[in-house]
Amino acid sequence: MAAGVDPRTPCIIGVGQHTWHPDDVGDAGAPEPLDMWEQVARAAADDTGTGTKVLDRLDSLDIVYCQTWQYDDPAARLCDALGIAPRRRYYSGIGGTTPQVLVNQTAERILGGETQLALVTGAEALDTQRRYRKRGERYPYRFKPDEKRPFPWEAPFHPAEVAHEVLQAWLTFALFDNARRGHLGVALDEYRRELGALLEPFTAVAAANPRAWFPVHRSADEIITPTLENRMVGYPYTKYMVSIMDVDMAAALVLASHEMADALGVPSDRRVYVRGWCYATDPVYVAEHADLWRSPAMVAASRAALAPAGIGIDDVAYLDLYSCFGSSVNLARDALGLGDSETRPLTVTGGLPYHGGAGSDYMTHSIATMAERLRGDPGTFGLVSGVGMHMTKHVYGLYSTGPGPVAPPDEVAVQAQLDAAPRPSIADTYEGAATVATYSVVHGRDGAPEWGVAVCDLPDGARTYAKLLDRDLLVAAEREELIGSKLTLSPVELDGASGRQRANIGVA
Numbered sequence: 001m002a003a004g005v006d007p008r009t010p011c012i013i014g015v016g017q018h019t020w021h022p023d024d025v026g027d028a029g030a031p032e033p034l035d036m037w038e039q040v041a042r043a044a045a046d047d048t049g050t051g052t053k054v055l056d057r058l059d060s061l062d063i064v065y066c067q068t069w070q071y072d073d074p075a076a077r078l079c080d081a082l083g084i085a086p087r088r089r090y091y092s093g094i095g096g097t098t099p100q101v102l103v104n105q106t107a108e109r110i111l112g113g114e115t116q117l118a119l120v121t122g123a124e125a126l127d128t129q130r131r132y133r134k135r136g137e138r139y140p141y142r143f144k145p146d147e148k149r150p151f152p153w154e155a156p157f158h159p160a161e162v163a164h165e166v167l168q169a170w171l172t173f174a175l176f177d178n179a180r181r182g183h184l185g186v187a188l189d190e191y192r193r194e195l196g197a198l199l200e201p202f203t204a205v206a207a208a209n210p211r212a213w214f215p216v217h218r219s220a221d222e223i224i225t226p227t228l229e230n231r232m233v234g235y236p237y238t239k240y241m242v243s244i245m246d247v248d249m250a251a252a253l254v255l256a257s258h259e260m261a262d263a264l265g266v267p268s269d270r271r272v273y274v275r276g277w278c279y280a281t282d283p284v285y286v287a288e289h290a291d292l293w294r295s296p297a298m299v300a301a302s303r304a305a306l307a308p309a310g311i312g313i314d315d316v317a318y319l320d321l322y323s324c325f326g327s328s329v330n331l332a333r334d335a336l337g338l339g340d341s342e343t344r345p346l347t348v349t350g351g352l353p354y355h356g357g358a359g360s361d362y363m364t365h366s367i368a369t370m371a372e373r374l375r376g377d378p379g380t381f382g383l384v385s386g387v388g389m390h391m392t393k394h395v396y397g398l399y400s401t402g403p404g405p406v407a408p409p410d411e412v413a414v415q416a417q418l419d420a421a422p423r424p425s426i427a428d429t430y431e432g433a434a435t436v437a438t439y440s441v442v443h444g445r446d447g448a449p450e451w452g453v454a455v456c457d458l459p460d461g462a463r464t465y466a467k468l469l470d471r472d473l474l475v476a477a478e479r480e481e482l483i484g485s486k487l488t489l490s491p492v493e494l495d496g497a498s499g500r501q502r503a504n505i506g507v508a
Contacts, residue, residue, distance in 0.1 A: 002194045003075070006403075008113060009403050010110040011274065012254065013054075014253070015252070015367075016040035018250055019247070021247075022131075025128075033250070036249075054264060064120070076089070077429070094153075094360045096362060099253075100396075103281060107277065111257065119255075125139075158285045161465065162427050164504070166465055169444060170233050172326060175286055178236065178438045183291075202354055206350025212349070213244060213353075213356035222240070223305070224236075229445060234443070235443070235477070236326075248464065250361075251365045252369060253367060258271075273399065276308040276396075276409075277398065279301060282392075283392065288424060288426065292455065298331055301414070306398060316398075320369070320370055320382070323385060329351075331391070348369045374401050376490070378401045380400065434487055434488075435457045435486060452477060
Protein backbone atom coordinates (compact mmCIF):
# COMPACT_ATOMS: atom_id res chain seq x y z
CA MET A 1 0.00 0.00 0.00
CA ALA A 2 1.27 3.46 -0.90
CA ALA A 3 2.70 5.26 2.10
CA GLY A 4 0.39 7.75 3.74
CA VAL A 5 -2.73 6.82 1.78
CA ASP A 6 -5.84 6.09 3.83
CA PRO A 7 -6.80 2.50 2.94
CA ARG A 8 -10.43 3.57 2.67
CA THR A 9 -9.77 6.28 0.08
CA PRO A 10 -12.30 5.80 -2.76
CA CYS A 11 -11.14 5.51 -6.34
CA ILE A 12 -12.45 4.55 -9.77
CA ILE A 13 -10.56 1.50 -11.00
CA GLY A 14 -12.47 0.64 -14.17
CA VAL A 15 -14.69 2.33 -16.75
CA GLY A 16 -16.72 1.01 -19.66
CA GLN A 17 -18.71 2.81 -22.35
CA HIS A 18 -20.39 1.94 -25.61
CA THR A 19 -22.53 3.74 -28.18
CA TRP A 20 -24.70 1.84 -30.65
CA HIS A 21 -24.80 4.16 -33.67
CA PRO A 22 -27.79 3.65 -36.02
CA ASP A 23 -25.54 3.03 -39.03
CA ASP A 24 -23.83 0.20 -37.16
CA VAL A 25 -26.89 -1.62 -35.78
CA GLY A 26 -29.40 -1.22 -38.62
CA ASP A 27 -33.11 -1.80 -38.18
CA ALA A 28 -32.58 -4.22 -35.28
CA GLY A 29 -31.26 -1.33 -33.22
CA ALA A 30 -29.36 -1.49 -29.97
CA PRO A 31 -29.74 -4.35 -27.50
CA GLU A 32 -32.15 -3.87 -24.63
CA PRO A 33 -30.85 -1.94 -21.58
CA LEU A 34 -30.26 -5.08 -19.51
CA ASP A 35 -27.83 -6.38 -22.13
CA MET A 36 -26.26 -2.94 -22.40
CA TRP A 37 -25.68 -2.84 -18.61
CA GLU A 38 -24.05 -6.24 -18.75
CA GLN A 39 -21.79 -5.32 -21.66
CA VAL A 40 -20.41 -2.12 -20.15
CA ALA A 41 -20.10 -3.71 -16.69
CA ARG A 42 -17.88 -6.41 -18.15
CA ALA A 43 -15.95 -3.78 -20.08
CA ALA A 44 -15.40 -1.77 -16.90
CA ALA A 45 -14.19 -4.90 -15.11
CA ASP A 46 -11.76 -5.62 -17.94
CA ASP A 47 -10.58 -2.02 -17.78
CA THR A 48 -9.30 -2.53 -14.23
CA GLY A 49 -6.48 -4.63 -15.65
CA THR A 50 -7.35 -7.54 -13.34
CA GLY A 51 -9.99 -9.35 -15.38
CA THR A 52 -13.59 -10.20 -14.58
CA LYS A 53 -12.75 -11.46 -11.07
CA VAL A 54 -13.63 -7.92 -10.00
CA LEU A 55 -17.29 -8.64 -10.69
CA ASP A 56 -17.29 -11.69 -8.42
CA ARG A 57 -16.23 -9.57 -5.46
CA LEU A 58 -18.67 -6.67 -5.91
CA ASP A 59 -20.53 -5.83 -2.71
CA SER A 60 -22.56 -2.90 -4.11
CA LEU A 61 -24.55 -2.31 -7.31
CA ASP A 62 -26.24 0.94 -8.37
CA ILE A 63 -28.25 1.27 -11.59
CA VAL A 64 -29.26 4.67 -12.95
CA TYR A 65 -32.98 4.93 -13.70
CA CYS A 66 -33.71 3.78 -17.25
CA GLN A 67 -36.38 5.63 -19.23
CA THR A 68 -36.38 3.11 -22.07
CA TRP A 69 -37.84 0.19 -20.16
CA GLN A 70 -38.92 -0.64 -16.62
CA TYR A 71 -37.85 -4.12 -15.61
CA ASP A 72 -39.62 -6.01 -12.85
CA ASP A 73 -36.41 -6.05 -10.77
CA PRO A 74 -33.54 -4.34 -12.63
CA ALA A 75 -30.83 -5.01 -10.07
CA ALA A 76 -31.73 -8.68 -9.68
CA ARG A 77 -31.85 -9.19 -13.45
CA LEU A 78 -28.41 -7.65 -13.90
CA CYS A 79 -27.01 -9.70 -11.02
CA ASP A 80 -28.31 -12.84 -12.69
CA ALA A 81 -26.81 -11.82 -16.03
CA LEU A 82 -23.42 -11.17 -14.44
CA GLY A 83 -23.57 -14.10 -12.03
CA ILE A 84 -22.94 -11.90 -8.99
CA ALA A 85 -24.54 -11.43 -5.58
CA PRO A 86 -23.70 -8.02 -4.08
CA ARG A 87 -25.34 -7.43 -0.74
CA ARG A 88 -26.39 -3.89 -1.70
CA ARG A 89 -28.56 -3.37 -4.79
CA TYR A 90 -30.11 -0.05 -5.70
CA TYR A 91 -32.14 1.33 -8.60
CA SER A 92 -32.11 5.12 -8.67
CA GLY A 93 -34.56 7.90 -9.35
CA ILE A 94 -34.28 10.40 -12.17
CA GLY A 95 -32.19 13.48 -12.83
CA GLY A 96 -29.09 14.75 -14.55
CA THR A 97 -27.19 14.69 -11.25
CA THR A 98 -27.95 11.03 -10.50
CA PRO A 99 -24.72 9.25 -11.55
CA GLN A 100 -22.46 11.62 -9.62
CA VAL A 101 -24.78 11.44 -6.61
CA LEU A 102 -24.49 7.65 -6.74
CA VAL A 103 -20.70 8.01 -6.87
CA ASN A 104 -20.85 10.43 -3.92
CA GLN A 105 -22.87 7.99 -1.86
CA THR A 106 -20.63 5.10 -2.84
CA ALA A 107 -17.54 7.09 -1.88
CA GLU A 108 -19.06 7.88 1.51
CA ARG A 109 -19.79 4.19 2.12
CA ILE A 110 -16.25 3.30 1.11
CA LEU A 111 -14.84 5.90 3.50
CA GLY A 112 -17.12 4.53 6.21
CA GLY A 113 -16.01 0.94 5.65
CA GLU A 114 -19.48 -0.20 4.49
CA THR A 115 -18.41 -0.86 0.90
CA GLN A 116 -15.15 -1.94 -0.68
CA LEU A 117 -16.04 -2.67 -4.31
CA ALA A 118 -18.95 -1.19 -6.22
CA LEU A 119 -20.46 -0.91 -9.68
CA VAL A 120 -22.44 2.08 -10.99
CA THR A 121 -24.03 1.68 -14.41
CA GLY A 122 -26.72 3.08 -16.67
CA ALA A 123 -28.03 2.71 -20.21
CA GLU A 124 -30.69 3.96 -22.60
CA ALA A 125 -31.97 2.60 -25.92
CA LEU A 126 -34.30 5.53 -26.53
CA ASP A 127 -33.36 5.96 -30.19
CA THR A 128 -34.02 2.29 -30.90
CA GLN A 129 -37.33 2.53 -29.05
CA ARG A 130 -38.27 5.64 -31.05
CA ARG A 131 -37.48 3.97 -34.37
CA TYR A 132 -39.50 0.87 -33.49
CA ARG A 133 -42.47 3.03 -32.55
CA LYS A 134 -42.13 4.99 -35.78
CA ARG A 135 -42.45 1.70 -37.66
CA GLY A 136 -45.46 0.72 -35.58
CA GLU A 137 -43.52 -2.09 -33.91
CA ARG A 138 -42.79 -2.97 -30.30
CA TYR A 139 -39.25 -3.72 -29.22
CA PRO A 140 -39.12 -7.16 -27.51
CA TYR A 141 -37.83 -6.18 -24.09
CA ARG A 142 -37.89 -8.85 -21.41
CA PHE A 143 -38.98 -9.04 -17.76
CA LYS A 144 -41.95 -6.71 -17.87
CA PRO A 145 -43.26 -5.71 -14.42
CA ASP A 146 -46.68 -6.98 -13.40
CA GLU A 147 -48.03 -3.44 -13.11
CA LYS A 148 -47.17 -0.25 -14.95
CA ARG A 149 -45.14 2.03 -12.72
CA PRO A 150 -45.59 5.81 -12.62
CA PHE A 151 -42.73 8.00 -13.72
CA PRO A 152 -40.81 8.96 -10.55
CA TRP A 153 -41.32 12.72 -10.52
CA GLU A 154 -39.62 14.17 -7.46
CA ALA A 155 -41.85 17.20 -6.94
CA PRO A 156 -45.47 18.00 -7.78
CA PHE A 157 -46.10 20.34 -10.67
CA HIS A 158 -46.97 23.85 -9.60
CA PRO A 159 -50.50 24.69 -10.83
CA ALA A 160 -49.33 28.04 -12.21
CA GLU A 161 -46.59 26.31 -14.22
CA VAL A 162 -49.07 23.76 -15.54
CA ALA A 163 -51.54 26.45 -16.53
CA HIS A 164 -48.90 28.40 -18.41
CA GLU A 165 -47.20 25.27 -19.87
CA VAL A 166 -43.89 25.95 -18.14
CA LEU A 167 -43.02 22.27 -18.36
CA GLN A 168 -40.44 21.53 -21.05
CA ALA A 169 -36.77 21.80 -20.13
CA TRP A 170 -35.85 23.59 -23.36
CA LEU A 171 -38.28 26.30 -22.31
CA THR A 172 -37.34 26.64 -18.65
CA PHE A 173 -33.61 26.66 -19.33
CA ALA A 174 -34.18 29.30 -22.01
CA LEU A 175 -35.85 31.45 -19.36
CA PHE A 176 -32.67 31.32 -17.27
CA ASP A 177 -30.42 32.20 -20.21
CA ASN A 178 -32.61 35.12 -21.20
CA ALA A 179 -32.60 36.35 -17.61
CA ARG A 180 -28.81 36.22 -17.64
CA ARG A 181 -28.73 38.19 -20.89
CA GLY A 182 -30.99 40.84 -19.39
CA HIS A 183 -28.90 41.03 -16.23
CA LEU A 184 -25.70 41.50 -18.23
CA GLY A 185 -27.31 44.03 -20.53
CA VAL A 186 -26.21 42.21 -23.67
CA ALA A 187 -28.14 42.78 -26.88
CA LEU A 188 -30.27 39.87 -28.10
CA ASP A 189 -28.35 39.09 -31.30
CA GLU A 190 -25.02 39.52 -29.55
CA TYR A 191 -26.04 37.08 -26.83
CA ARG A 192 -27.03 34.47 -29.39
CA ARG A 193 -23.65 34.89 -31.08
CA GLU A 194 -22.04 34.31 -27.68
CA LEU A 195 -24.07 31.12 -27.28
CA GLY A 196 -22.82 29.92 -30.65
CA ALA A 197 -19.24 30.71 -29.66
CA LEU A 198 -19.79 28.87 -26.37
CA LEU A 199 -21.09 25.69 -28.00
CA GLU A 200 -18.89 25.50 -31.11
CA PRO A 201 -15.96 24.01 -29.13
CA PHE A 202 -18.34 21.38 -27.72
CA THR A 203 -19.02 20.17 -31.26
CA ALA A 204 -15.28 20.05 -31.92
CA VAL A 205 -14.80 17.72 -28.94
CA ALA A 206 -17.74 15.58 -30.09
CA ALA A 207 -16.29 15.36 -33.60
CA ALA A 208 -13.14 13.81 -32.12
CA ASN A 209 -15.08 11.42 -29.86
CA PRO A 210 -16.05 8.14 -31.56
CA ARG A 211 -18.71 7.55 -28.88
CA ALA A 212 -20.52 10.82 -29.64
CA TRP A 213 -23.99 10.57 -31.14
CA PHE A 214 -23.35 13.55 -33.44
CA PRO A 215 -19.59 13.57 -34.15
CA VAL A 216 -19.87 16.70 -36.30
CA HIS A 217 -17.91 19.93 -35.88
CA ARG A 218 -20.29 22.84 -36.47
CA SER A 219 -19.47 26.52 -36.71
CA ALA A 220 -20.99 29.02 -34.30
CA ASP A 221 -23.10 30.47 -37.11
CA GLU A 222 -24.37 27.03 -38.07
CA ILE A 223 -25.40 26.37 -34.47
CA ILE A 224 -27.41 29.57 -34.00
CA THR A 225 -28.87 30.16 -37.46
CA PRO A 226 -32.44 28.86 -37.80
CA THR A 227 -32.98 26.64 -40.86
CA LEU A 228 -35.35 23.84 -41.85
CA GLU A 229 -32.92 21.38 -40.25
CA ASN A 230 -32.11 23.63 -37.29
CA ARG A 231 -35.40 25.25 -36.37
CA MET A 232 -35.79 27.62 -33.46
CA VAL A 233 -37.19 25.65 -30.51
CA GLY A 234 -37.48 28.01 -27.55
CA TYR A 235 -35.81 31.38 -27.98
CA PRO A 236 -32.79 31.71 -27.94
CA TYR A 237 -32.25 27.99 -28.56
CA THR A 238 -32.23 26.29 -31.93
CA LYS A 239 -32.41 22.52 -32.32
CA TYR A 240 -28.60 22.28 -32.48
CA MET A 241 -28.40 23.91 -29.04
CA VAL A 242 -30.53 21.49 -27.01
CA SER A 243 -29.80 18.17 -25.36
CA ILE A 244 -30.59 14.99 -27.29
CA MET A 245 -31.96 12.17 -25.11
CA ASP A 246 -32.95 9.73 -27.87
CA VAL A 247 -29.62 7.93 -28.02
CA ASP A 248 -28.45 4.34 -27.59
CA MET A 249 -25.54 4.28 -25.15
CA ALA A 250 -24.38 2.83 -21.86
CA ALA A 251 -21.59 3.38 -19.35
CA ALA A 252 -20.29 1.80 -16.16
CA LEU A 253 -17.88 2.66 -13.35
CA VAL A 254 -16.14 0.30 -10.92
CA LEU A 255 -15.18 1.96 -7.63
CA ALA A 256 -13.05 0.52 -4.85
CA SER A 257 -11.26 1.46 -1.70
CA HIS A 258 -7.52 2.02 -2.08
CA GLU A 259 -7.04 -1.10 0.03
CA MET A 260 -9.27 -3.21 -2.21
CA ALA A 261 -7.58 -1.88 -5.33
CA ASP A 262 -4.27 -3.09 -3.85
CA ALA A 263 -5.77 -6.47 -2.98
CA LEU A 264 -7.09 -6.92 -6.51
CA GLY A 265 -3.76 -5.92 -8.02
CA VAL A 266 -5.16 -2.91 -9.87
CA PRO A 267 -2.20 -1.06 -11.40
CA SER A 268 -1.69 2.40 -9.97
CA ASP A 269 -2.05 3.96 -13.42
CA ARG A 270 -5.65 2.68 -13.65
CA ARG A 271 -6.79 4.44 -10.47
CA VAL A 272 -8.63 7.76 -10.46
CA TYR A 273 -9.36 9.02 -6.96
CA VAL A 274 -12.54 10.77 -5.89
CA ARG A 275 -11.10 13.92 -4.32
CA GLY A 276 -14.25 15.91 -3.49
CA TRP A 277 -17.96 16.24 -4.16
CA CYS A 278 -21.10 18.08 -3.15
CA TYR A 279 -24.79 18.15 -4.04
CA ALA A 280 -27.06 21.15 -3.44
CA THR A 281 -30.37 22.51 -4.68
CA ASP A 282 -31.91 25.76 -5.81
CA PRO A 283 -35.70 26.27 -5.60
CA VAL A 284 -37.89 23.77 -7.44
CA TYR A 285 -40.02 26.21 -9.41
CA VAL A 286 -38.62 28.68 -11.92
CA ALA A 287 -40.35 31.76 -10.51
CA GLU A 288 -39.01 30.96 -7.01
CA HIS A 289 -35.42 31.69 -8.10
CA ALA A 290 -34.76 35.10 -6.58
CA ASP A 291 -32.08 35.87 -9.17
CA LEU A 292 -33.07 34.07 -12.34
CA TRP A 293 -29.67 34.76 -13.86
CA ARG A 294 -27.55 32.83 -11.35
CA SER A 295 -27.39 29.67 -9.27
CA PRO A 296 -26.35 30.01 -5.61
CA ALA A 297 -26.41 26.21 -5.32
CA MET A 298 -23.82 25.90 -8.09
CA VAL A 299 -21.56 28.30 -6.22
CA ALA A 300 -21.94 26.46 -2.92
CA ALA A 301 -21.62 22.93 -4.31
CA SER A 302 -18.60 23.67 -6.50
CA ARG A 303 -16.74 25.34 -3.64
CA ALA A 304 -17.48 22.45 -1.30
CA ALA A 305 -16.31 19.93 -3.92
CA LEU A 306 -12.97 21.70 -4.41
CA ALA A 307 -12.35 22.31 -0.70
CA PRO A 308 -11.06 18.86 0.43
CA ALA A 309 -8.27 18.96 -2.15
CA GLY A 310 -7.35 22.51 -1.13
CA ILE A 311 -7.41 23.76 -4.71
CA GLY A 312 -9.21 26.40 -6.74
CA ILE A 313 -10.73 26.27 -10.19
CA ASP A 314 -7.47 27.50 -11.75
CA ASP A 315 -5.82 24.28 -10.53
CA VAL A 316 -8.30 22.09 -12.45
CA ALA A 317 -6.95 20.95 -15.82
CA TYR A 318 -10.10 19.34 -17.24
CA LEU A 319 -13.78 20.27 -17.04
CA ASP A 320 -17.06 18.73 -18.04
CA LEU A 321 -19.86 21.18 -17.34
CA TYR A 322 -23.37 19.83 -17.72
CA SER A 323 -24.58 21.16 -21.04
CA CYS A 324 -28.21 20.19 -21.50
CA PHE A 325 -28.74 23.80 -22.60
CA GLY A 326 -26.65 26.94 -22.78
CA SER A 327 -27.85 28.26 -19.42
CA SER A 328 -26.57 25.24 -17.49
CA VAL A 329 -23.10 25.95 -18.91
CA ASN A 330 -23.34 29.72 -18.50
CA LEU A 331 -24.53 29.65 -14.90
CA ALA A 332 -21.79 27.12 -14.07
CA ARG A 333 -19.18 29.34 -15.72
CA ASP A 334 -20.38 32.24 -13.60
CA ALA A 335 -20.41 30.14 -10.44
CA LEU A 336 -16.87 28.92 -11.05
CA GLY A 337 -15.54 32.32 -12.12
CA LEU A 338 -14.73 31.25 -15.67
CA GLY A 339 -14.67 34.34 -17.85
CA ASP A 340 -14.96 34.80 -21.60
CA SER A 341 -11.18 34.45 -21.91
CA GLU A 342 -11.27 30.87 -20.59
CA THR A 343 -9.22 28.59 -22.86
CA ARG A 344 -9.85 25.21 -21.24
CA PRO A 345 -12.47 23.10 -23.05
CA LEU A 346 -15.66 22.95 -20.99
CA THR A 347 -16.37 19.32 -21.91
CA VAL A 348 -14.45 16.08 -22.34
CA THR A 349 -17.27 14.24 -24.14
CA GLY A 350 -18.80 16.83 -26.47
CA GLY A 351 -21.74 17.60 -24.19
CA LEU A 352 -25.38 16.60 -24.14
CA PRO A 353 -26.46 18.15 -27.48
CA TYR A 354 -23.59 16.48 -29.41
CA HIS A 355 -22.27 13.53 -27.41
CA GLY A 356 -25.85 12.81 -26.35
CA GLY A 357 -27.57 12.91 -22.99
CA ALA A 358 -28.87 9.41 -22.34
CA GLY A 359 -31.81 10.07 -20.02
CA SER A 360 -30.46 10.44 -16.49
CA ASP A 361 -27.20 8.70 -17.37
CA TYR A 362 -25.08 11.36 -19.09
CA MET A 363 -22.82 11.85 -16.08
CA THR A 364 -21.77 8.20 -16.03
CA HIS A 365 -20.27 8.93 -19.44
CA SER A 366 -18.72 12.22 -18.36
CA ILE A 367 -17.13 10.61 -15.30
CA ALA A 368 -15.85 7.65 -17.32
CA THR A 369 -14.41 9.93 -19.99
CA MET A 370 -12.89 12.19 -17.36
CA ALA A 371 -11.21 9.14 -15.78
CA GLU A 372 -9.72 8.25 -19.15
CA ARG A 373 -8.52 11.82 -19.67
CA LEU A 374 -6.87 11.97 -16.24
CA ARG A 375 -5.15 8.63 -16.73
CA GLY A 376 -3.52 10.18 -19.78
CA ASP A 377 -2.31 13.17 -17.77
CA PRO A 378 -1.32 11.84 -14.33
CA GLY A 379 -1.43 14.17 -11.36
CA THR A 380 -3.96 16.59 -12.84
CA PHE A 381 -7.46 17.34 -11.60
CA GLY A 382 -10.78 17.05 -13.41
CA LEU A 383 -14.13 18.53 -12.38
CA VAL A 384 -17.52 17.33 -13.60
CA SER A 385 -20.91 18.90 -12.95
CA GLY A 386 -24.52 17.82 -13.21
CA VAL A 387 -27.85 19.65 -13.32
CA GLY A 388 -31.28 18.19 -12.65
CA MET A 389 -34.89 19.23 -13.00
CA HIS A 390 -35.43 22.85 -14.04
CA MET A 391 -32.09 24.25 -12.81
CA THR A 392 -32.91 22.86 -9.37
CA LYS A 393 -30.43 20.07 -8.60
CA HIS A 394 -26.68 20.59 -8.81
CA VAL A 395 -23.73 18.31 -8.18
CA TYR A 396 -19.97 18.54 -8.62
CA GLY A 397 -17.32 15.84 -8.50
CA LEU A 398 -13.55 16.33 -8.36
CA TYR A 399 -11.15 13.61 -9.56
CA SER A 400 -7.40 13.03 -9.82
CA THR A 401 -4.99 10.14 -10.37
CA GLY A 402 -3.22 11.28 -7.25
CA PRO A 403 -4.71 10.26 -3.88
CA GLY A 404 -5.13 12.81 -1.13
CA PRO A 405 -7.20 13.70 1.89
CA VAL A 406 -10.94 13.45 1.25
CA ALA A 407 -14.00 13.79 3.46
CA PRO A 408 -17.72 14.03 2.81
CA PRO A 409 -19.00 17.61 2.62
CA ASP A 410 -21.44 18.92 5.19
CA GLU A 411 -24.29 19.02 2.68
CA VAL A 412 -26.86 19.66 5.40
CA ALA A 413 -25.11 22.90 6.37
CA VAL A 414 -24.60 23.88 2.73
CA GLN A 415 -28.27 23.38 1.99
CA ALA A 416 -29.45 25.09 5.16
CA GLN A 417 -27.61 28.26 4.17
CA LEU A 418 -29.14 28.14 0.68
CA ASP A 419 -32.64 27.54 2.04
CA ALA A 420 -32.32 30.49 4.43
CA ALA A 421 -32.22 32.93 1.53
CA PRO A 422 -35.58 34.59 0.77
CA ARG A 423 -37.43 33.53 -2.36
CA PRO A 424 -40.45 35.02 -4.13
CA SER A 425 -43.86 33.48 -3.64
CA ILE A 426 -45.82 32.48 -6.76
CA ALA A 427 -49.21 33.99 -7.53
CA ASP A 428 -51.33 31.69 -9.69
CA THR A 429 -53.01 34.64 -11.40
CA TYR A 430 -52.81 38.43 -11.32
CA GLU A 431 -54.62 41.32 -12.92
CA GLY A 432 -52.80 44.53 -13.68
CA ALA A 433 -49.33 45.76 -14.61
CA ALA A 434 -46.30 43.56 -13.97
CA THR A 435 -42.60 43.76 -14.85
CA VAL A 436 -40.98 41.08 -17.01
CA ALA A 437 -38.17 39.27 -15.18
CA THR A 438 -37.52 36.84 -18.04
CA TYR A 439 -39.30 35.29 -20.99
CA SER A 440 -39.04 32.96 -23.96
CA VAL A 441 -40.85 32.37 -27.25
CA VAL A 442 -41.93 28.87 -28.26
CA HIS A 443 -41.66 27.90 -31.92
CA GLY A 444 -43.56 25.19 -33.76
CA ARG A 445 -42.09 22.48 -35.96
CA ASP A 446 -42.44 24.81 -38.94
CA GLY A 447 -40.11 27.25 -37.19
CA ALA A 448 -42.73 29.94 -36.65
CA PRO A 449 -43.36 31.50 -33.21
CA GLU A 450 -46.50 30.03 -31.62
CA TRP A 451 -46.68 31.46 -28.12
CA GLY A 452 -44.49 32.73 -25.36
CA VAL A 453 -44.18 32.75 -21.60
CA ALA A 454 -42.95 35.43 -19.22
CA VAL A 455 -42.02 35.33 -15.56
CA CYS A 456 -43.21 38.60 -14.07
CA ASP A 457 -42.39 40.55 -10.94
CA LEU A 458 -45.46 41.87 -9.12
CA PRO A 459 -45.65 45.07 -7.05
CA ASP A 460 -45.85 43.14 -3.75
CA GLY A 461 -42.64 41.19 -4.43
CA ALA A 462 -44.35 38.00 -5.60
CA ARG A 463 -43.93 36.47 -9.04
CA THR A 464 -46.36 35.10 -11.57
CA TYR A 465 -46.30 33.59 -15.05
CA ALA A 466 -47.92 35.04 -18.15
CA LYS A 467 -48.71 33.46 -21.50
CA LEU A 468 -47.89 35.60 -24.53
CA LEU A 469 -50.17 35.08 -27.52
CA ASP A 470 -50.09 38.36 -29.44
CA ARG A 471 -48.21 37.77 -32.70
CA ASP A 472 -46.64 41.23 -32.84
CA LEU A 473 -45.41 40.87 -29.26
CA LEU A 474 -43.85 37.47 -30.04
CA VAL A 475 -41.98 38.88 -33.02
CA ALA A 476 -40.82 41.92 -31.07
CA ALA A 477 -39.63 39.75 -28.15
CA GLU A 478 -36.93 38.23 -30.37
CA ARG A 479 -35.77 41.60 -31.67
CA GLU A 480 -35.97 43.89 -28.65
CA GLU A 481 -35.30 43.29 -24.96
CA LEU A 482 -38.54 42.56 -23.13
CA ILE A 483 -36.92 42.12 -19.71
CA GLY A 484 -37.68 45.11 -17.50
CA SER A 485 -40.66 46.21 -19.55
CA LYS A 486 -44.25 46.28 -18.37
CA LEU A 487 -47.00 43.85 -19.37
CA THR A 488 -50.67 44.11 -18.54
CA LEU A 489 -51.88 40.76 -17.20
CA SER A 490 -55.44 39.49 -17.40
CA PRO A 491 -56.50 36.11 -15.94
CA VAL A 492 -58.50 33.94 -18.37
CA GLU A 493 -59.65 30.33 -18.67
CA LEU A 494 -57.38 28.21 -20.88
CA ASP A 495 -57.03 24.53 -21.70
CA GLY A 496 -54.04 23.62 -19.57
CA ALA A 497 -52.12 20.35 -19.42
CA SER A 498 -54.73 18.83 -17.10
CA GLY A 499 -58.00 20.47 -18.14
CA ARG A 500 -59.31 23.98 -17.78
CA GLN A 501 -56.82 26.26 -16.06
CA ARG A 502 -56.75 29.87 -14.91
CA ALA A 503 -53.81 31.55 -16.66
CA ASN A 504 -52.52 35.07 -17.16
CA ILE A 505 -52.44 36.52 -20.64
CA GLY A 506 -49.86 39.26 -21.03
CA VAL A 507 -50.13 42.14 -23.45
CA ALA A 508 -47.78 45.06 -23.99
